[in-house]
Amino acid sequence: LSVSVAPIMLSARLAMRGIVSFSIIVLLAVGFAARAQRGDRNGQKQPEVWRTMDVPPAPALTPTQALKSFKLAPGFRIEIAAADPLIHDPVAMAFDADGRMWVVEMRAFMPNVDGTGEDARTGRVGVLEDTNGDGRMDKRTDFLTGLQMPRAIALVKGGVLVAEPPTLWFCEDTDGDLKADKKTAVLKNYARQGPVEHTENGLMLGLDNWFYNAKSSKRLRFMGGKWVVRSTRARGQWGITQDNFGRIYFNNNSNPLYADLIPGHYTVRNPFYSSRHGVNVSMWKDHNVWTSRVNPGINRGYQKPMLREGHLARWTAACGPVIYRGDQYPAAMVGDAFIPEPSGNMIRRQRITWKENGTPVAQNAYDKAEWLTSTDERFRPVNMVNGPDGCLYIVD
Numbered sequence: 001l002s003v004s005v006a007p008i009m010l011s012a013r014l015a016m017r018g019i020v021s022f023s024i025i026v027l028l029a030v031g032f033a034a035r036a037q038r039g040d041r042n043g044q045k046q047p048e049v050w051r052t053m054d055v056p057p058a059p060a061l062t063p064t065q066a067l068k069s070f071k072l073a074p075g076f077r078i079e080i081a082a083a084d085p086l087i088h089d090p091v092a093m094a095f096d097a098d099g100r101m102w103v104v105e106m107r108a109f110m111p112n113v114d115g116t117g118e119d120a121r122t123g124r125v126g127v128l129e130d131t132n133g134d135g136r137m138d139k140r141t142d143f144l145t146g147l148q149m150p151r152a153i154a155l156v157k158g159g160v161l162v163a164e165p166p167t168l169w170f171c172e173d174t175d176g177d178l179k180a181d182k183k184t185a186v187l188k189n190y191a192r193q194g195p196v197e198h199t200e201n202g203l204m205l206g207l208d209n210w211f212y213n214a215k216s217s218k219r220l221r222f223m224g225g226k227w228v229v230r231s232t233r234a235r236g237q238w239g240i241t242q243d244n245f246g247r248i249y250f251n252n253n254s255n256p257l258y259a260d261l262i263p264g265h266y267t268v269r270n271p272f273y274s275s276r277h278g279v280n281v282s283m284w285k286d287h288n289v290w291t292s293r294v295n296p297g298i299n300r301g302y303q304k305p306m307l308r309e310g311h312l313a314r315w316t317a318a319c320g321p322v323i324y325r326g327d328q329y330p331a332a333m334v335g336d337a338f339i340p341e342p343s344g345n346m347i348r349r350q351r352i353t354w355k356e357n358g359t360p361v362a363q364n365a366y367d368k369a370e371w372l373t374s375t376d377e378r379f380r381p382v383n384m385v386n387g388p389d390g391c392l393y394i395v396d
Contacts, residue, residue, distance in 0.1 A: 027079045027135070027391050050296035053310040058377035069376035071292055073349065073366060081393060082128050082137035090395050092201070094153050095388050101128040101137060102160065103395075104153050109196065123147030125162055125171075127178050141178040144171055149196065154203035154211060156222070161211075165191035165199050168220075170227075186227045190218070197238060197253065207246035208263070214240040214250050219265065233264035233279060239320035239383055243335050249283070249321055253299075256318040256339045257283035257350055257362065283337070283350065283362035287314035291344040292373035298343045312344035320383035320395065328390030337362070338371065338392060340381035347372040347381055347394065 061069065063083040070078050082101065092104040107122040125144040128137035144162060152163035159172040160180070168190035171180040191200035202213040211220040214236035221228050235258070236250025243249070248260045262278040294310040295301075299317065307313055321339045337350040349371035352362045365371065383395035 027081045027387070027389075027393060046302045049302055049307065050310075053294055053296055055294050055296055055310070056375075060378065061376055066374075066376050066379065069374045069379065071373045071375075073369075073371045076371075078372070080136060086128060086137055086140050087126060088124075092152055092383055093385055093393065093395055094155055095385070096155050099130070099388055101393075102126075102143070102153055102155065103128060104150050104162070106149055106151065106196075108149060119148060121146045121148045123150040123164070125150065125153060125160070125180075143173070143178055144180045144183075151191075151196075151199065152201045152203040152213070154205060161186065161203055163190060163201065163203060165193050187220070187229065191216070201238060202236075202240040204240045204242065204248075206242060206248070212240055212242075212248060214238060217268075231265065231268055233260070233268050233276075235260065235264065235280070237319065239322075241322045241337075243323045244325055249323055249337060251318045251321055251339065253317050253319065254287070254315055255282070255284065256287075256315050256341075256348060257321060257337050259283050259360065261358070261360070281360065283352065283360060285363050288364075288368075289313065289315055289341055289344050289346065289348065290368050290370050290373075291341075291346050293345050293375045293377065295344055297377075312341070315341060317341055317343040320381070322384035322386060322392065324392060325386050326390035326392070336365065338384050340384060340394070342380035342382055345374040345376060345379045346370045347384070 063080050067078060067080065072078055087103055087105065089105050089107045089109060090103045091106045094102045096102060103126050105124045105126060107124065108118050108120040111117045124142055124147060127141045127143050129139040130137050131139050143160070147162070147164050150162060150164045154161040159170050162169045162171055166189055167185050168187040170184045170186045172182040173179060174181050193199070198215060200213050200216040200218070202216070204212050206212050209221055212232065215234070215238070217231055217234040219230050219232045235248065237252040239250065241249050248264065249257060251257050259281045260279040261281055264279050267276055267279055289312055291311045295307070295312040296310065298306060298312055300306055305314060306316065319340055319342065321337050324333055324336050324338060326334070335352055337352060339348045339350060341348065347370065349365040350362050351365040352360055354360055379396060381394045381396050385393045385395070387393045
């Protein structure tokens with residue numbers, strides 16, 4: 001599902017499978033009219049607390065019906081930018097200079113509860129176009145097919161970088177038909193093959209012309225006719241972003257936002273200097289989230305702190321953050337973070353302000369509420385992107 005909130009655009013991925021699955025890209029626009037990582041303790045009781053909840057039905061909705069399930073902060077609207085059958089299970093996207101969407105589709109992810117079949121080479125990179133100028137994508141071209149769990153993309157001079165663990169590919173379209181006809185391995189050890197949530201991703205071009213990644217200690221740059229790999233500090237889990245000053249932001253599933261206030265690679269140059277001041281700075285005050293739907297199907301829902309009257313109470317699947325850098329929202333929002341929480345069917349707007357001494361202050365922009373929530377169980381935002389129109393796009 002891709003949705004856009006005017007003037008923000010987003011693309012979102014529908015994560016539930018089995019009965020009906022659809023994907024849409026949404027445009028959001030502003031209108032002026034770590035404990036979870038450690039696993040369970042041996043012998044820990046896991047009561048089925050959901051049986052005591054009044055869990056509402058979760059019917060499969062059409063993209064148009066899904067739009068009605070969204071609750072947005074005042075001043076915004078949400079629109080479909082692309083939907084099934086044009087896209088299927090997107091997890092990452094990028095815009096080119098012509099405003100086309102390049103969407104990475106992880107089609108083999110969790111085809112069943114056991115994950116059997118995840119190694120199928122059904123992943124794709126699709127190029128979506130709006131041919132009639134109405135703001136909604138209506139044409140698709142498959143740029144690359146036959147991929148195994150692809151997870152990141154970057155548009156570069158002469159081609160496209162596509163991450164397919166363990167390989168990073170440089171893909172070229174030599175005849176102008178938007179289909180890759182040449183694929184070269186840039187890095188054969190770009191990413192490990194392992195759990196989806198613990199594998200390198202991102203391919204974010206920093207202001208210093210290096211590509212940075214989440215869940216990775218590698219940075220890449222094309223210099224002297226070849227791709228160069230250098231070390232940087234490892235950061236994040238799924239998703240990576242930067243602000244207008246090049247500061248890098250990331251998160252992990254239980255902690256919504258961290259920032260490197262200085263270039264992280266400075267801190268790894270001297271192995272005998274262990275100080276990490278200025279990197280991995282926490283950008284949140286508490287773990288509370290505020291959803292609009294009962295959320296029994298979450299990680300460790302049987303633990304008391306995880307649910308509040310059946311609703312997700314604290315972050316458990318934070319991912320895909322973006323720092324807003326557009327020009328359609330109020331100027332005060334530039335530099336704010338938007339953070340998906342797919343388990344809670346919601347997105348947080350984290351307001352970020354800066355003291356005179358350079359210290360950041362980050363907090364929920366709304367009191368006991370979120371920027372975007374949904375009562376649709378299948379709204380599973382996993383990534384966000386700044387669009388060329390100044391809007392935010394959600395990958396669902």
